[in-house]
Amino acid sequence: MAATGTRTFQNFIGGEWVDAASGATFESTSPATGEPIGTFPLSGPEDVDRAVEAAKAAYEEWRLVPAPARGEILYRFGALVREHKDELALLMSREMGKVLAEAGGDVQEAIDMSFYMAGEGRRLFGQTTPSELRNKFNMSVRMPIGVIGVITPWNFPIAIPSWKIAPALVCGNTVVFKPATDTPALGERFVELLVEAGVPAGVVNVVHGGGGAVGERLVQHPDVPVITLTGSRETGVAVMRSAADNLKHVHLELGGKNAVIVLDDADLDLAADGIIWSAFGTSGQRCTAASRVIVHRKVYGELQSRLVAAAEKLRLGPGWEADTDVGPVINDRALEKIHSYTGIGRDEGATLLTGGEVARGDGLERGFFYRPTIFGDVEPGMRVAQEEIFGPTTALIPVQDTDEAIRVANGVRFGLSSSIFTRDVNTAFRAMRDLVTGITYVNAGTIGAEVHLPFGGMKETGNGHREAGQAALDVFTEWKSIYVDYSGKLQRAQIDNAE
Ligand code: NAD
Numbered sequence: 001m002a003a004t005g006t007r008t009f010q011n012f013i014g015g016e017w018v019d020a021a022s023g024a025t026f027e028s029t030s031p032a033t034g035e036p037i038g039t040f041p042l043s044g045p046e047d048v049d050r051a052v053e054a055a056k057a058a059y060e061e062w063r064l065v066p067a068p069a070r071g072e073i074l075y076r077f078g079a080l081v082r083e084h085k086d087e088l089a090l091l092m093s094r095e096m097g098k099v100l101a102e103a104g105g106d107v108q109e110a111i112d113m114s115f116y117m118a119g120e121g122r123r124l125f126g127q128t129t130p131s132e133l134r135n136k137f138n139m140s141v142r143m144p145i146g147v148i149g150v151i152t153p154w155n156f157p158i159a160i161p162s163w164k165i166a167p168a169l170v171c172g173n174t175v176v177f178k179p180a181t182d183t184p185a186l187g188e189r190f191v192e193l194l195v196e197a198g199v200p201a202g203v204v205n206v207v208h209g210g211g212g213a214v215g216e217r218l219v220q221h222p223d224v225p226v227i228t229l230t231g232s233r234e235t236g237v238a239v240m241r242s243a244a245d246n247l248k249h250v251h252l253e254l255g256g257k258n259a260v261i262v263l264d265d266a267d268l269d270l271a272a273d274g275i276i277w278s279a280f281g282t283s284g285q286r287c288t289a290a291s292r293v294i295v296h297r298k299v300y301g302e303l304q305s306r307l308v309a310a311a312e313k314l315r316l317g318p319g320w321e322a323d324t325d326v327g328p329v330i331n332d333r334a335l336e337k338i339h340s341y342t343g344i345g346r347d348e349g350a351t352l353l354t355g356g357e358v359a360r361g362d363g364l365e366r367g368f369f370y371r372p373t374i375f376g377d378v379e380p381g382m383r384v385a386q387e388e389i390f391g392p393t394t395a396l397i398p399v400q401d402t403d404e405a406i407r408v409a410n411g412v413r414f415g416l417s418s419s420i421f422t423r424d425v426n427t428a429f430r431a432m433r434d435l436v437t438g439i440t441y442v443n444a445g446t447i448g449a450e451v452h453l454p455f456g457g458m459k460e461t462g463n464g465h466r467e468a469g470q471a472a473l474d475v476f477t478e479w480k481s482i483y484v485d486y487s488g489k490l491q492r493a494q495i496d497n498a499e
Contacts, residue, residue, distance in 0.1 A: 002350075006038040009188050011047055011208060014054030015201025020209070021046045028184050031097040032318035032367040033327040039169060040184040043209035045217040048176065051205040055147040056223050057172040058202025070170050071121020077166075077197035078114030081107060081158075087250045088158055088189060090311040093319035095185050096157055097327040098282050100320055110162035110190075113449045113468070116132045117166035120473065124171065132497050135487035142477035144172030145249070149218040151211075151229040151239075154330055155285045157183035161190050163455070164228045165204065165466045176224065178215055182330050184208050211235065219243050227251065230287075230467075231387070233414075233460060235498045240306040240463065251465045253456055255388040256416030258348060258446040259409040260290045261431065264298040266421035269442065272306040274419065275394070278445030280314060280372045283329050284392040287461075288417040288439070290446045292378075292385055293396045294405045300398045305374055307396070308354045311372040316359050318367070328367040329391055335368040338391030342373060345384040350375040350395065380408045388414070403429055406488070410436045415458030417446040438466070 008025070010017040018281040020041035028037040041047070062070075081088065082411045089103035098106070126141040148168045152160045161177065168175050179187025192207045207214050211231075219227050219242050228251040229239050236252040260278060262271045278290035295303050309434055319327035329335055335358060342356040355373030378385050378395040385395045399405045409418055420431040428442045438451065438457040449455050454466035465475050485491055 012206045040208045048217040051176045054202040059174045071118040076116035106159045109159035113162040128145040133491045137484040149224040149227045150177040154180035154182035159183040167472040168358040199265035257412040257414045261294045261405045261420040263297040263422040269422040274445035279394040288447045307452040341389045348382045351377045413460045
């Protein structure tokens with residue numbers, strides 16, 4: 001059972017809790033107060049090798065367990081996560097910083113995903129097709145692949161592992177999981193609950209440690225045919241490069257620079273609520289956060305004043321306190337990076353409308369708090385309108401019309417989420433067609449994905465795969481086409497049936 005304080009935790013390899021081979025450790029602390037959460041193994045390549053060996057051995061039996069029985073374990077896991085929802089949400093608020101309601105939402109996604117993928121145990125549909133020859137039967141089936149290397153970020157520390165591990169398991173693969181070093185306690189707790197749900201030894205292994213020592217070894221290990229990574233664009237590029245030598249399957253879910261478009265016929269109250277929630281929820285540390293707001297000039301002044309007033313009302317504090325709206329950012333490096341973008345925006349000539357500083361007072365100095373920040377008069381090409389800041393900073397960009405709004409929205413390298421506020425159904429359908437993002441919301445902010453739809457981005461947000469929904473199954477299975485000839489004679493496709 002994961003306790004907090006100074007408890008020492010271990011890796012989980014081949015069904016046993018073990019220290020890193022080197023004995024080295026690292027600490028996890030709360031970004032809100034600096035309080036210690038726990039001590040974790042700082043693992044190295046030799047720990048990864050042991051975990052992969054265990055996962056590879058377990059695969060030979062796990063792949064033969066009927067998929068409905070694998071799904072049963074995920075049902076039990078989903079039920080256990082639901083039972084422990086409050087405890088997990090509180091731990092998340094302490095270890096990662098998000099406010100309790102959002103932490104509960106993160107846990108709920110894991111519950112939903114586990115139940116959804118448990119149901120896949122009785123589906124995992126393939127196809128049957130006619131044959132072009134007589135007395136021959138054709139079908140395609142999904143096959144498991146082997147050991148999946150799961151590398152996750154800290155911003156959705158329960159949801160994202162579930163998006164990867166639940167489909168990986170129901171499809172018959174085994175897993176070596178490397179949680180982010182900012183949220184090891186949550187990664188650990190996730191695995192403890194899987195074990196309690198009845199996952200056999202070696203089927204899921206957890207190795208704590210850094211992206212360099214643990215992550216890279218996992219990516220390069222010859223017995224790990226699939227890597228699924230959610231993280232920054234830079235990490236995605238490094239992982240894809242280093243996986244190339246073994247021609248691994250690489251599934252990447254990377255950064256975003258998501259825009260909300262507000263047209264002159266929009267419901268401005270609704271738009272302002274959606275923008276505040278999307279820009280400052282989770283302190284802007286969501287891949288789908290609204291870090292650009294593209295506004296029709298006719299309503300620009302009005303929307304700007306509403307947003308600034310709403311942002312200034314947000315109360316900063318530890319996520320577990322009932323009146324907190326915005327929690328801390330993850331660590332001192334993030335705080336520095338976010339603040340550096342305030343300087344960049346000013347130097348580029350954007351107008352700082354509110355925020356733009358590290359928050360102090362009321363005990364906030366003990367953590368990493370940044371004031372919700374809004375830049376006005378932003379030009380689409382400015383760095384604050386192009387680069388992922390991953391903090392509570394958003395940029396207001398004025399435009400003349402719908403054409404310009406869509407052009408500006410698409411004018412970034414990323415393509416994750418987009419949103420449009422308009423009452424005109426024709427404009428809404430045009431935006432659904434023309435916005436080049438994996439997710440588009442109409443009359444809602446940029447966040448709020450549901451687990452039964454594909455999740456992921458176009459352009460440099462990823463490499464063409466999707467998490468969640470049926471689409472996730474394509475990451476964790478290979479298609480096999482099977483031809484059964486019951487004619488009792490040699491039949492040659494494209495030859496014996498040719499005119
Ligand atoms: P990060 O890239 O720093 O780290 C992600 C994970 O990769 C961590 O576990 C890290 O230890 C590991 N890692 C780092 N370097 C590695 C390497 N060379 N080889 C193997 N593993 C390595 O990202 P982060 O700061 O934890 O998360 C924030 C980023 O994640 C943002 O860019 C955000 O947009 C993105 N994100 C994307 C999605 C999505 O679904 N598209 C969802 C959440 C977060």
